Amino acid sequence: MRKISWLIILGCVVNQMALSQNRYELNNGWVCSPIGSVKVTGDKLSVPSYSIKGWMPATVPGTVLTTLLDNKKVPDPFYGLNNDKIPDIYKTGRDQYTYWFVKEFNEKAPQGNDQVWLQLRGVNYSCDVFLNGKQLNSARHYGMFLRQSYNITKLLNSSGANRLAVIVYPIDPVGNPNGGQGGDGTIARNVSHQYVAGWDWIQPMRDRNTGIWDKVYVERTGGVNIKNPHVITQVPGVRKVEGQQAPAKIIASAELENPTAARKEGVLQYQIDGQVVKQNVTIEPNSFKEVNLPVFQLNNPKLWWPNGYGPQNLYTLHFQFLEGGQTVSDEEQVTTGVREIQTNWNETTRSKQVSVNGQKIFIKGGNWIISDAMLRFTDQRYDAEVHYHRDMNLNLIRVWGGALIERPEFFNACDKYGMLVMQDFWMSGDCNGRWVDPMKSEDQWTRRKYPDDHTLFLRSVADQVKLVRNHPSLAIWCGGNEITPPEDILRPMKDSILPALDGTRWFVDYSNSDDMSLNTLGGNGDGPYGIQDPVHFWEHRTFPFNSEVGSVGVGDYESLKRFMPAENMQVPQYPSNKVDPVWDYHKYIGYNQYIDPYGAAKDVADFAKKAQLVNYDQYRALGEGFSNRMWDWYTGFIIWKTQNPWTALRGQMYDYYLDPNACLFGLRNGSEPVHVMCNPTDGMVTIVNNSFEEQRNLMLVVHFYELSGKDSFVTQVFAYIEPTSVKRVLSVKELADKLAKDKGVFLSLQLLDERKQVVSDNCYWLPDANGNYSGLQSMAPAALKAKATQTGKGKMTVALTNPMNNPVAFFNRVTLLDAKTKTRILPVFYSDNYFSVMPGGEKTITIEYENSNPLLISIEGWNVATLFINPGS
Structure with a gap:
């Protein structure tokens, strides 16, 4: 039945779990057992006297696979080819991952009118719930995103000893992980997440994330x-x-x-x-x-x-x-937070323009999948990941439609760090029928009607809107990824549910809708996704509010070692595109010819080092190219993508273990609120002001440095730029071509304020006339001087000096290490990294971290030998 009353839906939604003063979480002491090993029904199992001796400790919140991993029953699916060693539910049948979960807790039966409530914030996919010998739900609960609330007042034992038993059934159908986007697509017949059947950036989750995956409370x-x-x-x-x-x-x-x-x-x-x-x-x-x-x-x-x-x-x-x-x-x-979101159509760019508190905001965003593919969510990880997005000078995160409505803890971090959020609902063009796809088991007309239960989808929409609607960071609701929901879902969402439950935010019907933007030919879309010539981002006009545009993202050698066996450390080959099986399994996309101009990679460590140069150049160019045409061609861009929920080898600014790579710092540079940059085609030095305030008395300083370190000073000139605008100042193309002809050259751009403090610092390394970085391959070493100083709890500065007459100290990374093991402390937040220091120049890096162990700083660069220093030295 497709005709649905949204009034009924709203009446069925359970309560929002805002912070209660009399509530606690049931987050430890759970045990579990597969359904085949349990011979009694839930009413008997949930009686406290029934023996559950020998049951396996369970991870709640968590999934069956998380529990098996924590009990060492399966290998780490994020390492090497281990995921292939874990039985897939499509082959084993659903009983393999159907589990009973049991938790004993103390809560005495209340006196008088007091009430006690049991709340489950998320179970995937269906379940029956029992307490002290009684079933709480009259009919089986379905839906990954529909919360449950039960009044358990009359079922509590007077002694205070209670037993909760929950049987959790996997989704049905589980989907065939045949290598397609979302496998064969049938995963989308459920009101659940779709990536668990596999995507072009992840392998399938073998249990499809079955379990009590979100928090359980007693209130x-x-x-x-x-x-x-x-x-x-x-406002x-x-x-x-x-x-x-x-x-x-x-x-x-x-x-x-x-x-x-x-x-x-x-x-x-x-x-x-x-x-x-x-x-x-x-x-x-x-x-x-x-x-x-x-x-x-x-x-x-x-x-x-x-x-x-x-x-x-x-x-x-x-x-x-x-x-x-x-x-x-x-x-x-x-x-x-007190704020108001507005949108209007920009006739110049032909795209939507977002305003906050009446001020237009140039959107610089990143696409977010999920914090962890196995749903191992923590407040600390959410905080660290969103902190990284803040550090990239982004202002929006789009939560992609093949995953979930993000948790309140994610939105807490976005509120804290100023990230607007575009939140998709659970649709994708891949699974839900937008395209012809031979990997899918059903035709487009059938897939267009997914999910099977439209009423459940709408009930879940209403429930999740209530869960997160109070967060100031939430700015945009999106019907689905690259496709609208079916009409009898879309209309109630758009016309009834969202206006009644929220009504304060922009609703866009799908992620690359014509309502979002129109290109010069009249349509909208997204991409490209692969590696680009940096010039492309400056000169190629793409969609004016592009919801997905991105590139590569391989981490450095230390990152690769965390999940790649030594025998698989093989350099990807170009142009043959020969790739090791582990690289292929973790979804590597080629760096193609962009490594070779730096010299053919000698080994994986050398490849990863040179990949960081490409990473930095790619994402700096992306941020700069879009900013260069702010309010002219574009009102915003959203990078595909800024993070991975597992150990993938593409589209990430930091790896799964929260170790940043050069993508993060290239994007941070290119997306600065006030930024100086150079167009690689015409050599035009340009200033971008993304703030609401005019910038007066900025000093623009331009230098070229030869590979030897020789300084060819160009100019320094005062500049003024209006709020939220772009200003082209002067061209250095003729001189750049002349100086770079033989071996390449460095271009240093700086903006200084009236106190001569650096506002923006940007260093380009320009190739020779043949497009090669021949000079970099034969640079003389530079000996940096460094001092690390503890400035407070969890805070440190590293001051670096490059003596006069030295060559440029090129592309340096500062890393915080454990002093005993010399392993990286993660996560750590650096004010800058992968930076260069000019001859006679200075650079200070601030570091924020949470670690009480003895610490050590390492500094390594392209032509700087690795240096270790102790804080205070």
Whole structure:
């Protein structure tokens, strides 16, 4: 049945799990057993007296495969070809990964009107839930993205000893991982994630991520439970970052549930900025009610801005229901930011333009798959990954539609670091029928109707919107990746569900929709994805708001060693494209002829070193090329992609182990808020100002340095540039061609402020007349002087000096090591890396980290011998 009432759907959605004052997580002490080893039903299994001696410890939240890995029952699927050694559910049948999970916990039966609730934030894919001999769900629960909430008050044992038993069944169908995008496509018949059947950047997850994959909570409330608090902020007008602010409006509501047999009267209230906003409420017995609180005017608000434009101020709203106006029955906290998202059509670029608080934002984004392919999510990993995106000078992350609605912990990090979020729903053009595809088992017309259960899809949409809608970082909802949902899903989402539950954000029907942008021929699309000549990013006009454009991303030798056996450390060959099986399995795409201009790779370490030069040049050129045509050709770009959820060899700024490569720092440079750069075709030195403030009295300094270190000073001139604009200053092409002709040359560009502090520092290495970096291959060594200083807990600076008359100290990486093992500390956040220091120049790198072990700094470069220094030396 395809005709669906969204009003019914909204009424079925479970409560949002905002921060509760009386809630705890069931995240340890679980055990599990495969269904074939359990001979009793759930009602008997969940009785505390039934023996579960010898059951295997289980990882919850987690998947079956995570549990098997943690118990050393399977090899690490991210290493080498190990994933092929793990039985795939398509061949074994679903029972292989159907498991019982059991957890014993202490919670006494409450007195009076107090209530106790069990909440499961995510189970993949279907389950039955039992507590103390009773089944909680009247019918089997289905859906990876539909949360569950059960009132367990009357089932708790008076002793406080309780047993929870959950049987988790895998998706059905599980999909054939035949090498296609999403395998044979049938994975999309479920309301689940699609990448688990394999994609062009990942191998299949053998259990399809079956398990209790998200958090499980027990919450205690009084007779009234607060559910799904909702906060909308309205910020009218065009705002400045600094100074006194005009008022903003806070529009808040919450759902209240009274599960008792008595009418409840009381006050729903929240506190913000020292003020209390109240609403008197009466709730009938065994009923549910949505309550709107009075609109509140927040004077002189501290606004939330995207990264690079202003601070990320946050407010915490403390919601309470006071029974009889006196007794706290329940309380929840919502942390949000005061900001407003607007969009309009830019007629010049022919694309959508995003504004925040009335100010237009040039979108610099990265595509995000998922933090971990096996759903091993942690607050720390989310924080580190989003921190890296902040460090790349990006301001948006798009969460791709073949994965999931990201977790609140991800959005917390985006709120903190100023990342706008474009969130896709669970569709992809590959699985859902946009293209003819011989790898798919069903035709396009059939795939176009996926998933099988449209009602479940819409219920899940409503539920997940309520889960994350309060986050200021969430800016755009997207119907699907490269395809719209079926019409009877799209229309309720667009016309009913989102307006009713949110209504404050741009909804784009699919990721490369014509509503997003139109190119000069009138259509929209995405790509390219492979390695490009850097000139391409400057001169080739692509889609004006490109949702997917990207390139390569192999890490360095230390990164490769983490997941690649020594016998597979073979240099990929060009032009034969001969690739070792492990490289191929981990989805390597060729660097083609872009390594050879630096000299043919002698071994894998040499290949990986030279790959970093290519990485840096690629992503710097991407950031610069799009910025060069800001508001002329483009309103934004989103890189495909900035991270990998497993050990892939393409499209990443840091590896799975959170070790950054040169892609990150090339993009960081090319995407600076205020940046000086040079067009490789016409030699035009250009300044980009991505801030809201005019930049006055900047000093532009231009030098050429020969390979010997000889300085050919060009000019220094004062420059002025208006807000959010691009300014072309002068061309150095004629001199560049002359100086680079024989061996190549370095071009150094700097912007200095009135205090002579560096605002932007950019070094290009230009090839010789034949397009080769012949001079780099014979550079004389440079002896850097370095000093590392501890500046605080988890903070350090490294000051580097290149003496006068030295050659350029080229392409250096500073790395924080464990002093005993000399292994890299991960993650670590560097203010810059893969940088060059000119003769007579200085460079200071700041480092942030969390580690208490004795530390060591290593410095290595193209023509700089590896140097180890101790902090304080």
